Amino acid sequence: MHNLGLIYKNGDGVDKDHQKAFELFKQSAEEGHLNGVIMLGNCYYFGIGINFDKQKAVELYQKAANLGHKVGQYNLAIIYEEGDGIEKDLDKAIYWYKQSAKQGHHNAQTRLEELKKN
Incomplete structure (x- = not known):
């Protein structure tokens, strides 16, 4: 499907x-x-x-992230970093970027490096 x-x-x-x-x-x-x-x-x-429905999107990304899906983790990290549809939380953003990066998500790795510079 x-x-x-x-x-x-x-x-x-x-x-x-x-x-x-x-x-x-x-x-x-x-x-x-x-x-x-x-x-x-x-x-x-x-x-x-x-x-x-950004709240519904967050719920779905959270579900996928919790089940170890690297794109779900990355999408959730972006939302936490930007505070788009959810309260901004840089610590949670970094956590989810790290989870995604551990699985080889290139954009998550790049974003972590950028955040470390700031």
């Missing part, structure tokens, strides 16, 4: 259909696929096929 959702989100060989993509990501997430959880979070965060 996740991959099919990406096809509809991006319009790869089909007409773009953000509502259908949202439904497919939701189904994928409900089936327990972490990539589906991340993409569903992105839908809520960016308003793809659904109204913006």
Whole structure:
């Protein structure tokens, strides 16, 4: 469902259909696929096929992060760093950047280095 959702989100060989993509990501997430959880979070965060709901996005990223998904950890770190949809908390941001970086997420590693310089 996740991959099919990406096809509809991006319009790869089909007409773009953000509502259908949202439904497919939701189904994928409900089936327990972490990539589906991340993409569903992105839908809520960016308003793809659904109204913006940053709190719901945070909940989904938190779920994926707690289950060890490096992109979920990275997304959650960004939100904590920026205070976007959640109270700003640099300590939590650094924690989640570290968790993601340990798994090889390049952007998390870069962001940690930048934060150390400041």
